[in-house]
Amino acid sequence: MTPVDSTPPTGRPLDLPNISLAPKVLLHDHLDGGLRPATVLELAREVEYADLPAADAESLGTWFRDAADSGSLERYLETFAHTVAVMQTPSALARVARECVEDLAADGVVYAEVRYAPEQHLERGMPLDEVVEAVLAGFAEGEAQAAAAGRPIMVRCLVTAMRHAARSREIAELAVRYRDAGVVGFDIAGAEAGHPPTRHLDAFEFMRANNAHFTIHAGEAFGLPSIHEAIAFCGTDRLGHGVRVIDDITLPEGADLAAESFEGAELGQIANIVRDKRIPLELCPSSNVQTGAVNSIAEHPFNVLARLRFRVTVNTDNRLMSDTTMSKEFYRLAQQFGYGWADFERFTVNAMKSAFIHFDERLALIDDVIKPGYAVLLG
Numbered sequence: 001m002t003p004v005d006s007t008p009p010t011g012r013p014l015d016l017p018n019i020s021l022a023p024k025v026l027l028h029d030h031l032d033g034g035l036r037p038a039t040v041l042e043l044a045r046e047v048e049y050a051d052l053p054a055a056d057a058e059s060l061g062t063w064f065r066d067a068a069d070s071g072s073l074e075r076y077l078e079t080f081a082h083t084v085a086v087m088q089t090p091s092a093l094a095r096v097a098r099e100c101v102e103d104l105a106a107d108g109v110v111y112a113e114v115r116y117a118p119e120q121h122l123e124r125g126m127p128l129d130e131v132v133e134a135v136l137a138g139f140a141e142g143e144a145q146a147a148a149a150g151r152p153i154m155v156r157c158l159v160t161a162m163r164h165a166a167r168s169r170e171i172a173e174l175a176v177r178y179r180d181a182g183v184v185g186f187d188i189a190g191a192e193a194g195h196p197p198t199r200h201l202d203a204f205e206f207m208r209a210n211n212a213h214f215t216i217h218a219g220e221a222f223g224l225p226s227i228h229e230a231i232a233f234c235g236t237d238r239l240g241h242g243v244r245v246i247d248d249i250t251l252p253e254g255a256d257l258a259a260e261s262f263e264g265a266e267l268g269q270i271a272n273i274v275r276d277k278r279i280p281l282e283l284c285p286s287s288n289v290q291t292g293a294v295n296s297i298a299e300h301p302f303n304v305l306a307r308l309r310f311r312v313t314v315n316t317d318n319r320l321m322s323d324t325t326m327s328k329e330f331y332r333l334a335q336q337f338g339y340g341w342a343d344f345e346r347f348t349v350n351a352m353k354s355a356f357i358h359f360d361e362r363l364a365l366i367d368d369v370i371k372p373g374y375a376v377l378l379g
């Protein structure tokens with residue numbers, strides 16, 4: 001059996017409308033990176049936030065995309081000041097969460113884990129618990145609306161701690177406190193260089209001691225040492241990005257990154273352990289280009305990692321900053337690497353297997369939703 005389907009695409013044409021019909025699973029999406037530009041404007045008016053860089057939805061959308069397109073993670077992250085600023089009340093958080101679910105469902109996402117950092121939403125006095133409850137309420141509302149519209153979706157939450165700050169243990173405790181209410185895991189995010197995962201060891205130990213899941217943004221702006229720490233010292237379940245694992249793989253001289261096989265590729269210890277342990281890679285192609293983690297989609301190691309049978313998943317990271325959707329990410333990858341429906345199905349099953357919900361729930365989505373959905377598209 002070939003690792004990735006290399007036959008020409010069969011079944012329905014691989015265009016954006018059809019891709020949006022395909023069941024998709026999203027593991028890495030930031031709530032504060034996915035607002036609709038019009039919502040940012042409306043919320044800014046409501047809370048009298050006067051620092052937005054544009055006054056209409058279209059220019060604001062363009063501003064986010066261009067400003068994020070900086071080649072640096074630090075500058076990319078500066079754009080979040082504007083979204084976080086307008087997400088400081090329970091009603092704003094619930095609205096953003098509800099619209100997030102609506103947008104994902106409309107794009108054919110059937111299961112998503114959406115993350116955000118509760119500690120960034122305390123500026124107007126909300127306690128951490130109220131932040132979490134407002135977002136969960138918004139997700140539930142969105143799920144109900146999507147089901148009523150005939151596009152059922154399950155959305156769960158990851159709470160993130162900011163790696164430059166010192167609240168990770170508290171946020172891990174928050175994740176465990178709300179585990180039965182829809183928070184299925186914990187994460188750390190923010191500027192990677194200078195803020196290694198081991199600074200937050202007690203938070204990860206707390207999660208492990210409570211039999212709870214976590215992922216770590218690692219191997220995005222900083223390389224292999226960050227991935228090594230995340231696995232060896234922190235015991236991460238998944239890698240947020242993890243794209244720099246490619247630095248531990250030696251490809252044969254002159255290898256074409258869009259090739260169908262990479263025979264002769266040599267893996268170092270870190271690449272091997274990631275692959276051996278089936279550690280899921282939450283890859284976010286467009287975001288990686290914007291932050292300069294890779295130069296272009298053509299140079300993205302997604303295909304190398306997929307063909308070498310790493311457990312790759314496709315993700316959006318920040319739909320507003322990258323002006324993207326799951327369908328667009330799939331489409332870009334298909335155009336670059338020649339993927340077909342069977343490849344998309346494999347990436348989707350990879351993601352579903354890697355989700356932080358229970359095994360029986362994952363299996364049910366694979367058997368009852370994902371496989372039947374792709375069977376129709378494959379024809």
Ligand SMILES: O=c1[nH]cnc2c1ncn2[C@@H]1O[C@H](CO)[C@@H](O)[C@H]1O
Pocket residue numbers: 030031032033073077080084115116117120160189190191217220287317318
């Ligand atoms: O790709 C990324 N790498 C690291 N940090 C990120 C990325 N995208 C978003 N955030 C950070 O995560 C916070 C909580 O959602 C965001 O506010 C942003 O600062």
Ligand SMILES: [Zn+2]
Pocket residue numbers: 028030189217240317
């Ligand atoms: Zn991210």
